[in-house]
Amino acid sequence: MKEWMKNVRNVTPYVAGEQPADKNIIKLNTNENPYPPAPAVRELLSGFDTDILRKYPDPDIKDLCAELAAYHGLSSDRVFCGVGSDDVISVAFLTFFAGKKKVLFPDVTYAFYPVWAQLYGIPYEEIPLKEDFRIDAADYRRENGGIIIPNPNAPTSILEGIEFVEDILKHNPSSMVMIDEAYIDFGGKSVLPLLEKYDNLLVIRTFSKSRSMAGMRIGYCMGCKEAIAAMNSIKASINSYTLSQIAISAGVLSVKDDAYFKEQCGRIVKTRDEALKTLAGLGFTGPESAANFVFVKHESLPGDYIFEELKKRRIFVRHWNKPRIADYLRITIGSDEEMKRLYEALNDIIQSERK
Numbered sequence: 001m002k003e004w005m006k007n008v009r010n011v012t013p014y015v016a017g018e019q020p021a022d023k024n025i026i027k028l029n030t031n032e033n034p035y036p037p038a039p040a041v042r043e044l045l046s047g048f049d050t051d052i053l054r055k056y057p058d059p060d061i062k063d064l065c066a067e068l069a070a071y072h073g074l075s076s077d078r079v080f081c082g083v084g085s086d087d088v089i090s091v092a093f094l095t096f097f098a099g100k101k102k103v104l105f106p107d108v109t110y111a112f113y114p115v116w117a118q119l120y121g122i123p124y125e126e127i128p129l130k131e132d133f134r135i136d137a138a139d140y141r142r143e144n145g146g147i148i149i150p151n152p153n154a155p156t157s158i159l160e161g162i163e164f165v166e167d168i169l170k171h172n173p174s175s176m177v178m179i180d181e182a183y184i185d186f187g188g189k190s191v192l193p194l195l196e197k198y199d200n201l202l203v204i205r206t207f208s209k210s211r212s213m214a215g216m217r218i219g220y221c222m223g224c225k226e227a228i229a230a231m232n233s234i235k236a237s238i239n240s241y242t243l244s245q246i247a248i249s250a251g252v253l254s255v256k257d258d259a260y261f262k263e264q265c266g267r268i269v270k271t272r273d274e275a276l277k278t279l280a281g282l283g284f285t286g287p288e289s290a291a292n293f294v295f296v297k298h299e300s301l302p303g304d305y306i307f308e309e310l311k312k313r314r315i316f317v318r319h320w321n322k323p324r325i326a327d328y329l330r331i332t333i334g335s336d337e338e339m340k341r342l343y344e345a346l347n348d349i350i351q352s353e354r355k
């Protein structure tokens with residue numbers, strides 16, 4: 001071991017879904033949106049004045065915060081923007097989870113949470129989901145240093161109601177409660193209205209899934225103005241210039257085109273609801289989804305087997321070799337054409353197994 005290596009910080013990093021170089025695959029493994037971003041975003045990028053690159057971007061991200069604030073009916077000082085919601089959540093962990101008590105989140109959830117907790121030395125406890133993968137609010141009535149839950153949860157795709165979040169908020173007035181709404185635009189009801197009643201609530205959103213802009217890296221959160229000010233102080237202590245001016249402008253244009261946004265989300269919801277029915281016909285079961293993916297298992301074939309067989313047929317989905325969910329596949333909702341090819345491949349896999 002080299003001497004300097006003794007001073008290296010040890011982490012077990014988050015493992016993202018594969019981004020294969022091969023363009024010729026059907027990519028249903030990272031919950032990207034199959035449809036293009038708003039037309040105005042495309043226009044902006046095709047005619048972008050590169051002179052803007054000489055200068056630093058606006059460190060306060062004022063234009064985008066203002067646009068999002070107006071969209072959600074809040075004041076600008078209640079919105080924080082970051083480089084994808086991963087950046088937003090990372091800053092939120094650093095800001096609000098600085099106590100000594102354990103931070104709580106579900107055992108089956110977004111796998112990045114334990115990684116940030118470990119990186120920042122935050123004690124945490126993973127609370128088991130119920131047998132049916134639901135989250136029980138009663139499990140969060142215990143001493144804690146904060147709570148984070150995605151709603152809908154990932155990878156289960158299950159949406160809990162507003163009462164569920166309110167129950168948690170009521171029982172935890174001294175903790176920051178973060179609700180990660182990465183998938184809320186696919187038919188779920190947001191807990192945003194609760195912001196008027198609870199100043200310990202932080203609602204986190206991303207442009208990556210519903211706004212078709214994963215590559216642009218924009219995320220944001222909303223909370224009371226004291227919470228957002230606290231996050232801005234932490235951000236300004238790490239890196240003042242997070243979003244590029246291109247991302248800021250593109251983000252504003254995406255928010256402005258609400259008709260396009262709602263139409264694209266509606267298309268995904270429709271394909272998703274059909275997908276659960278078609279997959280049921282092929283022997284798959286899984287919870288009703290409120291996200292842009294489904295979480296399903298087959299009646300006889302193991303999850304890793306289907307995962308590998310799909311890969312051979314150039315279709316990528318997500319699978320985890322973890323207790324409780326090893327037989328499940330998380331399948332992103334693609335375009336109707338991509339889904340058709342998925343069903344054909346699954347049918348082929350199931351038929352060849354029966355021979």
Ligand SMILES: *Cc1c(COP(=O)(O)O)cnc(C)c1O
Binds near residue numbers: 087180
């Ligand atoms: C995708 C995802 C994120 C991160 O998305 P960004 O691309 O970083 O905005 C955060 N939370 C959950 C639950 C997600 O699924």
